Amino acid sequence: MAMADSGSDNPSGGRVLVVGPAWVGDMVMAQSLFMLLRQRAPSVIIDVVAPGWSAPIIARMPEVRQSHVLSVGHGELRLVERYRLGSSLQAEQYDRAIVIPRSWKSALVPFFAGIPIRTGFRTEMRYGLLNDLRGLDRSILNQTIKRYLALGISPTATLPEPPAPRLSIDEQNRAELVAKFGLDRSGSAVALMPGAAFGPAKCWPIDYFGQLAAKLAASGRQVWVLGSKNEAEVGETIRGQSAEAIINLCGKTRLDDTVDLLSAASAAVSNDSGLMHVAAAAQTHVLALFGSSSPAFTPPLTQRKTIYYQNLDCSPCFKRDCPLGHLNCLRSITPETVFDGIQNVSR
Secondary structure (H helix, E strand, O other): OOOOOOOOOOOOOOEEEEEOOOOHHHHHHHHHHHHHHHHHOOOOEEEEEEOHHHHHHHOOOOOOOEEEEOOOOOOOOOHHHHHHHHHHOHHHOOOEEEEOOOOOHHHHHHHHOOOOEEEEEOOOOOEOOEOEEEOOOOOOOOOHHHHHHHOOOOOOOOOOOOOOOOOOOOHHHHHHHHHHHOOOOOOOOEEEEOOOOOOHHHOOOHHHHHHHHHHHHHOOOOEEEOOOHHHHHHHHHHHOOOOOOEEEOOOOOOHHHHHHHHHOOOEEEEEOOHHHHHHHHOOOEEEEEOOOOOOOOOOOOOOOEEEEOOOOOOOOOOOOOOOOOOOHHHHOOOHHHHHHHHHOOOO
16 A cells, blocks of 8 residues: 655554544544554554543553543644643653544644654645655545554555454453442343434434334343433433333443443444444444444444444435435334344354
8 A cells, every 4th residue: 555755664663652533433443553553563652642531441452551631622722731741741752653633733742742753644734743644545545444554554565454442341340330230140131322422313213222122121131221421311211111121321331331331241232333333342242223324434343243234325424414304224224123133143
């Protein structure tokens, strides 16, 4: 794979600072880059600049030494905060920086840190801020994960197969959570993740989640609804189908708790969301529901997956709301179909 502008012949060695992405699923996928760097140079030291919420997820990545929290909101410039963090990192003497986001502001911290080699895509006029600029050929780098890996190799190297993210499991924390919430210990429970931060066009209808939960409960399975506090009301709606067998955990667990719980579930049903990627990295079987997005672009990086994607003429539109108003891309995936898929899953 050839790209414009050359970088180091050994881009993965030494001390590397990675500026990580700002979304849950993207951060999980970034572990593939960290794994690649470690595979190519086992002694490499990898640190990550990331939002505070992601620190618990990064702590589950054994390839990363530590995370440096950048306390800015999504889309905020906050130049002073970026300067302070970058200046504080000068003492680390990093050999190289890899900037995953493509925004101008994301390249500021490595620049302020004085890192000699600063790699990223040639976007948003980052000349000077980055000095190892790579072209983004979307016909070759046609998946998010490929774009991440391309920044970790020399521009003339062949793109490798992505290592599958694998988050560490805290078995003691998992046991405590199971006891605290009275969860099924048999390993037959199914996790449902009805949220998707991107927008409604990524969300399987809530009544479908409810119907699926009811069918699972009737079959003798316990159902865990996982998500943020913003999905708590949705979780209660689903729980109303069978309160004894459906446990609404939305907003009651931390992000790292979710990793441990998903590792204890027999299967996880999810929209194309951050938790879909968390479930894949927790080694549970993922039944992934794709609507406005495409599994060709951001698939769960695991062999243990079942993809539901209708590939309609209007798909993928990548819109937050269905521009045609019918959401047929998701409504045509029935609860019965997904239930049958769960029944076919074996651990």
